[in-house]
Amino acid sequence: MKSAQLEKILKAHDNQSSNVLAILQDIQATKNYLPRKTLEEVAEKLQIPLAQIYHLATFYRAFSLTPRGRHLVTVCTGTACHVKGAASILNTLERELKVQPGETTGDQEYTLETVNCLGSCALAPLVVIDGHYHGRMLGTRALSLLKGEKDASKKS
Amino acid sequence: MHLKSPEELEQLRTKILEERKAQEGKKGIVLCTGTGCRGAGALEVYEAFKKELGSKSAIDFKSTCCHGFCERGPITVVEPMGTFYQRVTPDDVPHIIAETVQKGQIIEDLLYQDPKTEQKIPTEKDIPFYKKQHRLVFGHNRLIDPTRIEDYVANGGYQALAKALFHLSPDEIIEEVKRAGLRGRGGGGFPAGRKWESCRRAPGDLRYVICNCDEGDPGAYMDRSLMEGNPHRVLEGMIIGAYAIGSREGYVYVRNEYPLAVENVGIAIEQAHKMGFLGQNILGSGFDFDVKISKGGGAFVAGESTALMASIEGYVAEPRAKHIHTVESGLWDKPTNLNNVETWANVPVIIEKGVDWYSKIGTEGSKGTKIFSLVGKINNTGLIEVPMGMTLREIVYDIGGGIPGGKRFKAVQTGGPSGGCIPEEMLDLPVDFDALTKAGSMMGSGGMIVMDESTCMVDVAKYFTHFLKDESCGKCTSCRDGTLRMYEILDAITKGKGKDGDIELLEEIGWATTEASLCALGGTAANPVLSTIRYFRDEYEAHIRDKRCPAGVCPDLITYTIDPEACIACMKCKKECPTKAITGEKKVPHEIIQAKCIKCGTCKEVCPVDAVKVE
Numbered sequence: 037m038k039s040a041q042l043e044k045i046l047k048a049h050d051n052q053s054s055n056v057l058a059i060l061q062d063i064q065a066t067k068n069y070l071p072r073k074t075l076e077e078v079a080e081k082l083q084i085p086l087a088q089i090y091h092l093a094t095f096y097r098a099f100s101l102t103p104r105g106r107h108l109v110t111v112c113t114g115t116a117c118h119v120k121g122a123a124s125i126l127n128t129l130e131r132e133l134k135v136q137p138g139e140t141t142g143d144q145e146y147t148l149e150t151v152n153c154l155g156s157c158a159l160a161p162l163v164v165i166d167g168h169y170h171g172r173m174l175g176t177r178a179l180s181l182l183k184g185e186k187d188a189s190k191k192s
Numbered sequence: 193m194h195l196k197s198p199e200e201l202e203q204l205r206t207k208i209l210e211e212r213k214a215q216e217g218k219k220g221i222v223l224c225t226g227t228g229c230r231g232a233g234a235l236e237v238y239e240a241f242k243k244e245l246g247s248k249s250a251i252d253f254k255s256t257c258c259h260g261f262c263e264r265g266p267i268t269v270v271e272p273m274g275t276f277y278q279r280v281t282p283d284d285v286p287h288i289i290a291e292t293v294q295k296g297q298i299i300e301d302l303l304y305q306d307p308k309t310e311q312k313i314p315t316e317k318d319i320p321f322y323k324k325q326h327r328l329v330f331g332h333n334r335l336i337d338p339t340r341i342e343d344y345v346a347n348g349g350y351q352a353l354a355k356a357l358f359h360l361s362p363d364e365i366i367e368e369v370k371r372a373g374l375r376g377r378g379g380g381g382f383p384a385g386r387k388w389e390s391c392r393r394a395p396g397d398l399r400y401v402i403c404n405c406d407e408g409d410p411g412a413y414m415d416r417s418l419m420e421g422n423p424h425r426v427l428e429g430m431i432i433g434a435y436a437i438g439s440r441e442g443y444v445y446v447r448n449e450y451p452l453a454v455e456n457v458g459i460a461i462e463q464a465h466k467m468g469f470l471g472q473n474i475l476g477s478g479f480d481f482d483v484k485i486s487k488g489g490g491a492f493v494a495g496e497s498t499a500l501m502a503s504i505e506g507y508v509a510e511p512r513a514k515h516i517h518t519v520e521s522g523l524w525d526k527p528t529n530l531n532n533v534e535t536w537a538n539v540p541v542i543i544e545k546g547v548d549w550y551s552k553i554g555t556e557g558s559k560g561t562k563i564f565s566l567v568g569k570i571n572n573t574g575l576i577e578v579p580m581g582m583t584l585r586e587i588v589y590d591i592g593g594g595i596p597g598g599k600r601f602k603a604v605q606t607g608g609p610s611g612g613c614i615p616e617e618m619l620d621l622p623v624d625f626d627a628l629t630k631a632g633s634m635m636g637s638g639g640m641i642v643m644d645e646s647t648c649m650v651d652v653a654k655y656f657t658h659f660l661k662d663e664s665c666g667k668c669t670s671c672r673d674g675t676l677r678m679y680e681i682l683d684a685i686t687k688g689k690g691k692d693g694d695i696e697l698l699e700e701i702g703w704a705t706t707e708a709s710l711c712a713l714g715g716t717a718a719n720p721v722l723s724t725i726r727y728f729r730d731e732y733e734a735h736i737r738d739k740r741c742p743a744g745v746c747p748d749l750i751t752y753t754i755d756p757e758a759c760i761a762c763m764k765c766k767k768e769c770p771t772k773a774i775t776g777e778k779k780v781p782h783e784i785i786q787a788k789c790i791k792c793g794t795c796k797e798v799c800p801v802d803a804v805k806v807e
Contacts, residue, residue, distance in 0.1 A: 054506040057489055061448070095508040095665075096489025098448045114410035115605065115641045116567035118655050124793050131770060131792075152492065152659060154449060155413030156231040157567035158262030158574055169231035174797050176768055 037067055037074045046081055053082040060092060060099060069100040105140040105147035109133070109182070112162040114153030121174075122161040126150065128175035129163075132182065146182075195468040196476040198354035201345070208346045219293050220252035220271035221245075222334065223280075226420055227413075227452055228262035228574075233281065237266050240282035244289055251293055257421030257456070259334045261321055263573035264304060269316065269334070276316045277302035307571065307593065321572045324590050326553065328561045329537045330414070330577045333421035338456045341463040344424040350469055352540035356432045357477040362392065365436035365543065372542045372550045373559035378404055378495070378532030379610065379636050380712070381558070381625035387529055391519040392437045394527035399439040402523065402530040403430055405446040405453060406500060408492040409608030410659065412639035414563035414575050415533035419446065419453040422537070423460035427483065429536030431469065432543060434481045437529050442483045445500050448490045458485060492609070492663035496711050497522075497530045499665070510665045511711035532637065534563060554580035558624035566592050568641040569599065578623075585619040588642060599644040603727070607636030609656045609663075610716035612723025613649060632723040634716070648745035649728040650735050654682040656720035664713065671714030674705030678721055686746040690736035695725055744806035747791040751807055754795070756781040758803035765795035765804065 045062045049055035059078060063070055070093050079086040093099045111117075111126045130136060133146050140147040156162055159171025163178050170181060195201050223241060225234045238255055245253055252271075259267050264278035270292045277288065277299070284302060291297045303312040304319050313319050316334075336343040344350070356365055370385030391399060403426060407415040419426060430442055444461075446454050461483055464470040472480045486504045493499050494509035501523045503509040522528025538560055542550050551559050558580040564587070567573050571593035578587065584604060588594065595601050603613040606623075612633035614621065621627055625635050643652065661675040678701050681694050702718030709715050725732060734740045741749040754765070754774075759781040766774040766782055773788035774795060784795070796804040 056506045057503065058487060061487060061489070091508055092489070092506075096448075096491050098488075098490040115608075115639065115655070116411045116573075118410075119568050119641060119643055119647050119652070121793075127792060128770075128794070151449060152408070152663075153410035153413070154227075155407070155416045155565075156228050156262070157411055157413065157565060158228050158265065159231045160567065160573075162231065171231050175792065175794055176798055 037063065037071060039077070041066065042074060042077055042081075046078070051082065053084050056082060056084065056089065057092060057096075060089070064099055067103075069103045072101075102140065103144070105144050107146050107166050108149065108164075109146055110149045110151050110164040111137075111178075112152075112154050112156075112160070112164070113150045114155075114157065114160070116157035117153075117161040120160045125161055125163060125173055125175045125178050129178060129182070132179055193467060196473075198358055198475055201350060201354055201475060205345050205348075205351075208342050212346060215252070217272050218252055219250065220254065221288070221293065222254050222256055222269040222271065224257065224259045224265060224267040224334070225255045226258035226262075226333075226417060227450075228258060228417075229265035229267060230452075232262075232265040232279070234266035236282045237268070237280050237285060240285040241289075244285050251289070254337050256334055256336060257338055257452075258330075258417035258575060259316075260325075260327075260330065260417075260575040260577075261319070261572065262575065263571075268302075274315045274317075276304060276314065276319065278304050320593065321574065321576075321591055324582070324586060325577050326561050326579050327577045328541055328553070329425070329534065330418065330563055330575065332425065333417070336422055338421055338423055339459050341424060341460070341467060344422070348544070349424055350428055352543040353428050353431055353469065354475060356435060356543050357475060357479060360543070362436045362438060365432065366392065368542060368547050369436070369539065371547045373554070373557075374535065374538055374542060375558060375625060376531060377534035377538070377562065377637065379607070379634065381635055384531055384535055387519055387531070388433060388437050390517065391439075391527050391529040394520045396527055398441075398526045399437055400523045400526055400528040401430055401434045401437060401439045401442040402500070402504075402528060403442070403444045403536055404495060404497070404500060404530055404532040405444060405450070405457075406488045406495040407447055407450075407533075407637060408495045408663075409610075409637045409639050411567055411605075411641045412565050412608060412637045414565055414638055416447075416450045416453050417575055418533050418537055418563075419444075419450070420456050423453075423457040424464065425537045425540060426457070426533055427460055427464055427470070429539035430483065431474065431481055432539050433529065433531070433536065435479050439529070440480050440482065442481065443486050443504055443523070444483060445486045445488060445494075445504060447488045454485065454487060461485070491665075492659075493665045493711070493713050496713060499711070500530065501528060508665070510667050511713070513710055534638075555622065555624045557626050562623070562635070562638055564623075564638045564640045566640050566642070568605075569595055569644040569647065570642040571596050580624040581622045583620050583622050584614065587623065587640070588619065592642065595642070595644045599646060601642070602645050602647055603643045603649065605633075605641040605643065605652065605720075606639065607634035607716075607719070608639050609659050610634060610712065610719055611636045611639075612719045613643070613652065613727060614723075615727040632726055633719065646743050646745070648686075648741055648743035649724045649731045650682060650686055650741075651743075651745050653721045653724045654679065654686055657682055657717075660713065660717045664717070668709045668714055670705050670708035671710075671717060674701050674709075674714070675717050677701050678705070678718070682721070685732065685735045686741070687748045688735070688739045688746075690732075692736065694736055695729065695732050698722075699725060750791060751786060752784055752789060752791060752793070752795060753805050753807070754782050754784055755803045755805055756783070758801055760801055760803070762800060764798045764800065768794050768798050770794060 375381040499509035499511040776782035
């Protein structure tokens with residue numbers, strides 16, 4: 037992340053160390069992950085130990101220390117989704133993408149993640165691909181969605 | 193417009209209502225664009241309406257948030273008749289405008305059909321899902337565009353605040369809330385009035401109030417829907433509370449996964465500032481109060497009050513011991529009063545309608561209504577608001593419409609990961625704080641996950657324990673290791689590696705986890721395990737002794753077979769099987785080679801005639 041970009045984020049939060057969570061959220065939103073160099077700069081600027089920032093970054097699920105893939109595939113594993121078969125959808129996607137939740141495919145195309153409920157339980161089971169909600173999902177349908185995505189990106 | 197007195201507020205309300213009265217009978221369309229309906233495509237429908245209506249100003253188009261019946265989204269209501277259309281697609285939009293809005297004709301295909309009577313029902317109030325509800329807090333959602341403060345004001349908004357500021361003293365407000373019997377809707381059910389009183393009496397000048405919208409219970413989403421759909425209601429409750437407690441600064445802590453709630457409450461705070469409901473000298477009363485938003489980082493434990501305060505301060509969300517209560521020393525060591533979204537949203541109605549009216553609703557120990565998210569294996573999924581004390585049977589069968597596919601009801605899980613499973617024989621249990629706790633579960637934030645005969649209770653216990661082991665902050669050994677060990681034992685049981693004595697060991701670890709953990713996460717972490725053992729011990733025994741999963745869920749204990757009589761040899765399962773474990777050709781029934789089968793269930797999923805059996 038460019039220093040000017042970071043300056044802007046820090047300024048928006050008054051350079052306050054108590055706002056560090058919000059600052060990390062903005063960095064995550066801009067870069068899709070928390071680059072180490074940027075975190076070092078944050079620690080320096082806010083005068084807080086890097087270890088404390090690392091503690092925050094690994095505690096909260098919203099943060100990632102490694103770059104995420106171009107596409108984010110999220111399987112909701114909330115209770116309603118679970119009782120309606122989210123586990124088998126997740127297994128199917130793990131098999132297809134050959135990654136575990138939290139990991140990114142070797143070609144940096146896809147990151148597979150789980151979330152503990154998006155509050156759209158009426159649509160259970162739910163898979164979110166790049167922010168688009170796909171409800172009443174089945175393993176086979178999730179695969180064809182993913183394949184459709186792959187074909188579309190090949191064409192473009 | 194900056195309002196400087198309650199009179200100016202009344203003048204504004206009268207003006208808005210008069211303008212609206214002049215338009216009475218005007219044709220209008222209300223579309224739900226809450227997160228549930230968005231997931232079902234409401235934004236595409238919104239665009240279609242915008243495009244189709246263009247500048248036809250004769251038709252009033254309003255987008256609101258959650259109406260509750262999420263199962264049937266996207267929901268559209270056509271006014272003035274109140275015609276209720278469900279599962280609306282962009283293709284339906286031109287027809288709705290041409291036929292219903294302009295000619296008053298009802299489009300039968302878009303109406304809700306009662307599955308029991310097969311009757312088509314044209315208006316919301318006649319739909320069984322809504323009939324038995326009492327939507328005291330949630331009902332305004334469908335009348336209000338959350339980005340327009342005028343809508344809130346027109347529906348009586350900030351009237352309670354004016355009454356509180358000009359006709360009641362802080363002590364009188366606390367007394368009202370106490371007498372109303374309002375208990376915290378976030379889980380514990382602690383009397384809100386007593387909490388306020390302790391906070392008001394705590395020494396010091398600076399006090400904080402916090403609204404907890406870190407709704408982490410998987411399967412519960414009423415706080416999000418209130419925050420998205422009627423944020424002013426929550427703010428009004430907070431401002432009244434702050435006045436009663438003597439606080440000048442408040443925080444709304446919203447879960448990271450709820451972007452629309454963050455957006456809408458942000459807009460609401462800005463508008464409330466402009467109109468003079470927040471900031472300096474509110475409505476000319478001399479009372480100052482301001483609210484900031486704090487966004488969570490996606491940690492379940494952050495919903496615990498002390499952990500949430502640590503998170504606002506910029507630390508990891510680890511709870512601390514509460515020998516000194518947060519009402520005395522909370523956020524930045526100042527007296528702090530925290531309530532959840534639904535609790536705050538109840539406050540304006542108590543002040544406005546009065547204690548006598550409010551306390552008539554509910555049971556002896558639990559007053560008012562409660563919003564539940566009725567989800568899982570149930571026909572009518574959605575958010576419901578019912579008076580405390582309604583029985584589970586009424587909720588599941590009358591409002592929820594029973595179990596889909598003619599399957600048998602098995603249990604309802606309440607209270608999220610801290611709660612427990614309530615079996616069929618207890619369906620007549622009246623739902624309130626105390627009855628649920630007595631049954632080994634809890635109210636929690638109000639998730640109700642319905643389970644049927646095809647849900648494995650050991651798997652459910654394993655699911656929650658997995659969740660809790662991940663979400664335990666790790667501070668207390670009993671919780672960190674207790675949840676992990678319970679998970680390992682449950683995992684072994686579901687894989688056919690259970691041993692005699694496992695159930696007793698689970699009970700013992702469960703007891704230790706409950707007794708020795710600091711916060712409510714650890715203190716209730718064993719509930720899912722203990723309650724399923726209590727009511728479904730035979731299922732545990734079937735897994736351990738017979739290596740059998742009666743519900744047909746645990747992959748290691750089941751086999752998939754194809755019934756050759758039922759199979760129509762359509763090749764679908766053979767084509768989709770990821771391990772090529774299926775033989776057969778066109779006209780030759782399919783068969784599964786067990787050695788190759790990974791039990792992913794794909795064949796069962798794609799079979800058009802339900803010929804795949806699980807045992």
